[in-house]
Amino acid sequence: MGDDPASVAYVRGKARKAAEVGLRSTVHALPEATPQAELLALIAQLNADPAVHGVLVQLPLPVHLDPQPVLDAVLPAKDVDGLHPVSTGHLWAGQPGLRPCTPAGVMALLAFYGLPVAGQRAVIVGRSALVGRPLAALLLNANATVTLAHSRTPDLGAVTREADLLIVAAGRAHLITPDMVRPGATVIDVGINRVPDETGQGRLTGDVHPGVAGVAGALTPVPGGVGPMTVAQLLMNTVLAAEAQQAQSPQPQTPEVSGGLLR
Numbered sequence: 178m179g180d181d182p183a184s185v186a187y188v189r190g191k192a193r194k195a196a197e198v199g200l201r202s203t204v205h206a207l208p209e210a211t212p213q214a215e216l217l218a219l220i221a222q223l224n225a226d227p228a229v230h231g232v233l234v235q236l237p238l239p240v241h242l243d244p245q246p247v248l249d250a251v252l253p254a255k256d257v258d259g260l261h262p263v264s265t266g267h268l269w270a271g272q273p274g275l276r277p278c279t280p281a282g283v284m285a286l287l288a289f290y291g292l293p294v295a296g297q298r299a300v301i302v303g304r305s306a307l308v309g310r311p312l313a314a315l316l317l318n319a320n321a322t323v324t325l326a327h328s329r330t331p332d333l334g335a336v337t338r339e340a341d342l343l344i345v346a347a348g349r350a351h352l353i354t355p356d357m358v359r360p361g362a363t364v365i366d367v368g369i370n371r372v373p374d375e376t377g378q379g380r381l382t383g384d385v386h387p388g389v390a391g392v393a394g395a396l397t398p399v400p401g402g403v404g405p406m407t408v409a410q411l412l413m414n415t416v417l418a419a420e421a422q423q424a425q426s427p428q429p430q431t432p433e434v435s436g437g438l439l440r
């Protein structure tokens with residue numbers, strides 16, 4: 178529902194990639210004014226459909242809808258977004274389960290490039306249920322020392338300069354400037370912001386100022402960084418959920434630490 182630019186980018190990317198790998202996907206585009214009961218009825222119908230192995234409710238929802246009961250309505254076995262409280266509980270307890278796609282994608286990216294996590298000082302800017310919080314749990318499970326910063330953090334730069342591993346998910350274009358980054362640090366830019374450009378269409382840019390490339394040891398681009406990893410992890414979660422449903426095993430066996438994609 179709605180036309181949030183990051184959400185639109187996600188819907189486009191995953192429909193394309195699902196088709197590419199041979200997963201069937203259906204977009205249910207609901208009018209802005211759809212009542213909550215109607216949305217819940219659709220989720221119940223998808224929960225009950227044996228041909229559907231994964232259900233993802235795009236966020237943000239329009240303001241008249243309360244997101245928590247909607248996310249809670251998704252059958253935990255089909256929770257490929259990893260946002261159901263059952264999935265959250267598994268994550269924080271360090272148990273196998275479906276992991277939120279963006280945090281899991283960040284972990285897979287770090288593993289792929291051989292960037293260390295255990296023993297590193299990780300600072301996350303942003304504490305949303307979608308990115309910051311679950312990423313804190315994954316990094317903690319992987320033995321990083323984790324700090325969560327947010328809009329009420331005084332002197333953000335003093336906190337981010339402590340980081341060996343800096344992950345930014347604030348939704349503020351170019352919030353992180355070169356002076357806020359320790360030389361050689363690994364910087365992961367999760368932000369997807371649409372900013373005005375010459376074409377009038379607007380272009381996508383991250384939460385990290387381009388000048389940080391001159392300071393960081395490694396920096397992910399936007400677009401072409403965490404976004405595609407999120408899509409890849411969603412496909413991975415869908416396969417894991419389908420396998421678990423077909424085996425009628427109670428629990429998808431997600432590999433930990435690597436984030437899932439590499440094993």
Ligand SMILES: NC(=O)C1=CN([C@@H]2O[C@H](COP(=O)(O)OP(=O)(O)OC[C@H]3O[C@@H](n4cnc5c(N)ncnc54)[C@H](OP(=O)(O)O)[C@@H]3O)[C@@H](O)[C@H]2O)C=CC1
Nearest residue numbers: 183279303304305308327328346347348367368369404407
């Ligand atoms: N690449 C990808 O795959 C994905 C990208 N995104 C993008 O990542 C960004 C974050 O998304 P999401 O977590 O959903 O966003 P939310 O708006 O839900 O959360 C933003 C977080 O950043 C904090 N924040 C905002 N401004 C500042 C600031 N000036 N200084 C410090 N902290 C700040 C907020 O603090 P507080 O809690 O105090 O309000 C909040 O915790 C967005 O750009 C989004 O589009 C999101 C999901 C996936």
Ligand SMILES: Nc1nc(=O)c2c([nH]1)NC[C@@H]1CN(c3ccc(C(=O)N[C@@H](CCC(=O)O)C(=O)O)cc3)C=[N+]21
Nearest residue numbers: 183184186187190234235236237400401402404405407
């Ligand atoms: N329930 C829910 N789960 C989410 O995980 C979720 C969500 N709602 N709402 C929106 C945000 C944002 N998000 C993106 C994922 C991938 C790209 C992506 O693939 N971006 C590409 C393509 C950009 C382009 O279109 O040019 C890139 O960055 O290179 C973008 C954004 C997931 N989110």
